[in-house]
Each structure stands twice: as C-alpha cells, then as structure tokens.
Amino acid sequence: MTTDAAAPGPADVIARLRAALGDRVDLGADGLEAARADKSGHRSTGRPLAVVRARSVEDVQRTLRIATETGTPVVPRGAGTGLAGAANTGPGEIALSLREMTRILEVRADDLLAVVEPGILNADLNAALGAQGLWWAPDPASRDISTVGGNIATGAGGLLCAKYGVVRDAVLAVDVVLADGRLVRMGHRSVKGVTGYDLTALMIGSEGTLGVVVGATLKLRRLVPGAPRTLTATFPTVRAAAAAAAAVTASGLQPATLELLDAAALAAIHDLLGLPAPAPGLAQLTVQTDGPAAASESEAIARVLAAADGTVSLAADAAEGERLLQVRRSMHPAMERLGTTLIEDVSVPRSALAEMFDEIARIEREHGVVIPTVAHAGDGNLHPNFVFDAPGDPGDAGVDVPAHIWDAADDLFRAALRLGGTLTGEHGIGVLKRRWLRDELGDDQFALQRGIKQVFDPDGILNPGKVFA
C-alpha cells in the first residue's frame, strides 16, 4: 500500500507498472488507441494510461497490486471482439490484455477436460482438441477471433446452444486474480462438486467486474461422429418462418443449428453475394443436424417445415450444405454495407419467437427504422440490427447512436422483457445495455448484484462504469 497522502498521478502509475512489468507495458499510440474499442461500434472518450500485455499469472497479479495501491481502474481484455463495449478502456485506466497467455496446459481425454490460459482463441483451442477427437462446444460466431477468456467473461453463446449448451455448461473451474492481486482457484476438476457457493458460475458472464480469469478448466465433449446434414426452407413471411422454427422444437426434434434470416437480412445478403433478389418478404431458415441420426432427423425436420408452409431444399452433399451455410455467415458483411449498425441480442422463450418478430415489425413501423434481423431460432436468441447513417467519423466517443435509434432499441428491449425474455442472450451488458439492467433485474436483485460486486472489488477498480450504470 502506498503511504503517500496524495493519490499517485498517471506518471507515477506508469512508472510503477514499467518497474514491475518492463516490456509488458505498451505505451504506443496504436496499442492505446486499439484498447479504446471492441467490436460494438462504441469507443471510450480517450486513450487509457497503458496497455499491460500479461504473459503470466504473476504479470496479472503485479498489475492488480499496483492498481489497488494507486486506486487505478483496470479493464481486462481478450481479443477485443465483444459487442457490448465491456472491454473499452478510457482515460486514467489500465487495459490489461490477456491475449498473450495462450497456452494449453493440459488435455485429458479420459477426464474430458482441458486446462487453458485465457488468451487462446476459441478456434485455436478447438483445432488442437480436434486432433484428439475432442471439442469445447461453445461456438460464438466470433470463434475464429475471440478468446476463451473472453467467451467466459461474457458468458458467450453461439449457434449450437440449444443442443450443446452455453459457456456456463462447459466450464468446471476458473483461476481468478482478485482486485488486490490475490489468486483464487474456484470450482473443481470432477464432474460433480457442491462445496460451498458456485463462484465459478458467478464469474461466467461477469464481464471483468469481479476479477480477472487467468486460467480455466473446461468441460469437453467428444467430436460428434458422422457428416452433418444441411437444409434451408423459405417462407412467405418472417412470422411463418419463426412459427415453423418453434414447431421444430415443439415436435421434439433437436437440430444442431436452426438459424433464421428475415427478409431485410436475406435481401442484403443476396445483394452482397450477387445472388438473385429473393421475393419480397421472403424469410429463410437454415438447419443443420449432426450425429449418427443426422440424415433421418434432417428429413423429419424437412417434413415439419414443409407442413408449416416452408419451401424446403435439402443439401445433396457437404459442398452444397456449405453453400447454404455461406448465406447465413454473410450476415455481418452484408450489414456493414448498409450503414452503421447497432447489433442487439434479445432472447425470448422459443414459443415467443413469432410474437417477437411481430414486435420488431411494429417497432420498424412506429419508429420509422429498418431492423434486419438474424435469429438463433433454435434457442430464441435474436440479433436485430439497427441500421443508421452515422454522421462522419465516429470521433472520440465512438459511434454516435442517434436518439431515435436508442428509442427504438428501448422499445425492443421492453418488448423482449414482456414476452418473458432477456436483454442479452450472449453479448453481455457492457456499456451498451447498462441503462436497462435495472429494468430487467428489479431494484432488489440489482442491489444484491451490487453487493456482490462490492465483496469482490471493494475499491471499485475492476472495470468501473460497465454493467452497472
């Protein structure tokens, strides 16, 4: 602890970091500038003090000790692919990057677990596991560019969640450095374990506000045998497509992925890919089945979709399946051509999917906005894209979301809550949704969550201003 009466100034904090961490401290303009933003389109108001590029648990501990001694905020950061602004770092703050801690420390096929450092990319981990016939199931769309630690910090989801679970279902234990630099090992290596409160689950999705995850013991699966099967089905309206998706779940069939593109999204993608323009209003489902029964399940799903007014096209082989999937994968590049987008992430019970699309249509009408939407229809998670023209360069405060877009987003969130849903299925709260957090949690639960934050981070130096407004 410092014994100075006055708080140390920025120069003193940087000097201490350099003395303790040497070349791990990046003060270059590029690094500082990059640490201001993630992929949400938002950016902090200015450059942070420094970027610490930790290479070890000890580096993280040293950084947090200095942060606590000097009262300096710390913003943990993986690959910066978040979509809610949780990793954005501003003036007076330290960006603590885990991206260089990429080791796989242990893989146990017999225990179906792996112990990894947080900075490894999801796809790199899965490439290494695949060679042993193993697999870590969480599959955010960002898996090629996002880290396992970031997946844990945001409680990431993905396309496969209805069948294979979310991050919470795939983490056995985490090693966490607390705000004052102490290292705590939470969780266990066994399938079962109920000793005390489940702090591992508490860390998942905590967005860097409770501690810094410096290691994780992951629950693995065996690779699913056999080739997957792919089909698409088009529907005259998005409501019909959503109702058909719900009918698949209600029928008891379990696809691996079940993705929905509404008419605006499908039209933009066809335009991007140079495909013929779809009929006006046409919406599409893309379905993949896997495992030993992939073929028969695909055919059964095709029957359900046809009975629900879908025009079904079953891929003859893997190459054709890949072409069908490419349409779905082109959502983000297609949106980028339309203008600036605010990507939302509401999630509703699967049976409410069609009603949620009714609400989106209403919001488009009432607010005069276009909201191309892709949905993980198999689990009820929607990504409505609010598209708008941003005035000129984003500037120091990042994208300047116009007031009428925020109003429409507000309407959207409240509709999701009314339908029994949630603000965010897999992106997290960050800065983007913090103004609605209390609406979903209620005052009493909000206070409990703030109380837990206080237990872990009494000085409030871990990612301040994120999650809690």
Next chain:
Amino acid sequence: MTTDAAAPGPADVIARLRAALGDRVDLGADGLEAARADKSGHRSTGRPLAVVRARSVEDVQRTLRIATETGTPVVPRGAGTGLAGAANTGPGEIALSLREMTRILEVRADDLLAVVEPGILNADLNAALGAQGLWWAPDPASRDISTVGGNIATGAGGLLCAKYGVVRDAVLAVDVVLADGRLVRMGHRSVKGVTGYDLTALMIGSEGTLGVVVGATLKLRRLVPGAPRTLTATFPTVRAAAAAAAAVTASGLQPATLELLDAAALAAIHDLLGLPAPAPGLAQLTVQTDGPAAASESEAIARVLAAADGTVSLAADAAEGERLLQVRRSMHPAMERLGTTLIEDVSVPRSALAEMFDEIARIEREHGVVIPTVAHAGDGNLHPNFVFDAPGDPGDAGVDVPAHIWDAADDLFRAALRLGGTLTGEHGIGVLKRRWLRDELGDDQFALQRGIKQVFDPDGILNPGKVFA
C-alpha cells in the same frame, strides 16, 4: 421492525407467527421432533420453536418478516432427506417447511420448461411430466422421497449426471424470498441469458443460507426413446473394476449409468438378498445404456469391460436388467443391517477413481475400519460408508460418531482433495462437512463466500451454523 429494546422472547415469536400464519404453525411434538433431523444420522441438540408449514409464497414472506423483526433463525426444509444435516433445526430456530407447496404451475413442451413450487417430490413431478413425454433429468437416489426445492438447495446429483448433467444444468430460474421477506425473481425463461451475475447458479447448492427458493423454472428434456440395456461385470479387485470404469469413459462411450460396488458392499447386499456369497474381493460394475443406440453401445461397453478383465453378463431382457439393477439399489438397506453408517460423498476426476479406491483401502488398514463403498463410477463420485457401532440410542445430539471414524473420514477427505477432487459431489456441506470447507476453498475463497452470505443475509438468520463453521 420491532421497536422494543429487548429481543422478543420465544413466546412472543410464536405468538407473532400464529397471529400471521394461523394453522400453518405446527407446535406439536411430532412435528418439532421430526424437524430436528434429516437422513444424515445427525440431529440437532433439541426441538425448534415451531414448524411453519407454508402453503404459499406469502406464508414464506410472512415467516421471514417475523424472523427478521425478532432476530430468529430460520431453517428451510423440504422432505428432510438430506445427508449432510443442513435442514436440522434446533432450539430457538424456526423450521420453515416448503413440503406443502407442491403445485406444478406450468409445463411448456414447446419451450421445454416447467414452473413448479419447491415442495413437489422429484418423482411426482417426473410422473406428471412423463405423461407429456417430458423429463426433469436430476435423479438423486432419493428421487421418490426428495423435493425439487431440496434438490436445488443441495445441488443434488444422481446416477445419470455424466450423460444428463446435474441440477445446475437443469434450472433456468428461481424465485427466492430473502431473509427480510422480499421476493426476488432470478434467471430467465429463455435458453440463453447473461444479464448481470448468474444468481440462479449461486442459489443452487446454497443449502438455505442465502434465501428460500419458493419457485423454480426447470429446464426439461424429452423422454429418451427406446428400452435401456443393462449389463453387469465382475472383477477380481475393486481397483480393476475402477480402472475398467475409467476405461469406458476414456473409450468415448457414454453409458447412462455406470455404478460400482466394492467387495464389502457387494457381499453385504448378497447377504441381504439371500444370493450366494460372491468370491472374496469380487467387485461389480452395473451399466445401463439408453437411447436409439442402447444395444450397440451396451455391446461396445461389454467389450471394453471384458478387455479389462471383467466377467460380463448382458441382460437378455428388461426383466433381467431390472434384477441386475436391484442389487445396486439394495446398497442402503444392506448397510443399515451392518450397523450405524456415516455416508460420505467425495468426488474425484474419473481417471483418479482407481487411485481413490487405493486410498480407501489404505485408510481401512491404517484406521482399522471397514468402508463399504458404492460409486457413481461414470462421473467419479464415491459414497464410502463408514460403518460403526453407535453406543445405544442416538440421544439428543443425534448419532455420536466415534473419534476414530472422524479421523478416518478426515483422511478420506484429504485424499480426495489431493487427487484433484472435492469433499462433496452431491450431498452438500451442511453440518457434516463444515469443518473441512475451508481446507477445500482456501482462506481467500472462504472469505469471499462469507462476504456473499453477508450480502444476502446481513443479520445471519438464514440457516446459521450450517456450511460455514
């Protein structure tokens, strides 16, 4: 809040309860006596103040308001089938029974969820769900007599966990009454949801120390189609049986259940059932496969077990399968004939199962005790039964566990921790294992957990003395 300077006496607390709750307040000797104990063999030092038999959320809220106003401890209670003493209620405390809140409020096949009150028995819920082709997977051995709320409060496991998950994987949301009577709804109805910290996960396994679960939204599965297949395999030593069980997991096969009986357990069961005495040292695995590939998986598992020195017997039909399972199910009655038992619940990584049995053999030798053991070998969870002669009637303090049995149990827990395991896979800490909690968690994590307890229950009236020593 009371404005009296002096704390209200027991008569005043009872008077307030009766005024607010009428005939829900049970002061009869039978009820008070029953509330002293669960099925751990332990008992509190005396009768509680009262048993409140809540019939509604409001009853629970009223009870907790009075408890907070009068500073009276409250011990929530389901069916009293716990094995760690967490529901045992003593002098000066209120036993708050949820057992009469048994309604199923909603079942949604299309959303694969059910909303239930906490007092419904696991088996009663599953009977109702089964009629709709649905299933709540957690299957503690006590499922016929234990409540869903109790399953949640203890984070219960069961036989099917390796394939179908634990309670933590099967609860979407909980309604919780806090210590001061406020009702908070945690979690969500959607498959995905990462708004704020995962308080639902925090409640699971919290053993009545954070709040009272008065409702739960459960994640359901479709009933598994087809008939299960059953086999047994015997091995010359328990080590060989444990190694064979680990070989099944390592082979990539996934049985629904994979249960192990060691020689002392098997001999006691054969004696109970009037079967021929097994060869000395003989240990047994009982394996069940399910789903569309049940037959081929059963045959593949048989080959793995035979290659690992097992003598395999595949049941020809369901009736024979049932007879084989009956042996495993007779464990508890067989133990009861041997003497008083202390049932432990360590869990280790699956690959460490054989080593854990080596440790049990060492502990038997060094401490001069017999420890018949059954294991959920598929997930590494062992139930060593310490058998001893209790002197006379259990008396006011419940079973008097002799010091040399505690010493042996201490040795066992430390061995499990050394092997990367945990004190308790599915029974919880309660009073039985609280002396070891800090050993597993470490001082820093212990302090964090105490801090969370303080946030939820600042006056310390929720199940005091349990979990935390």
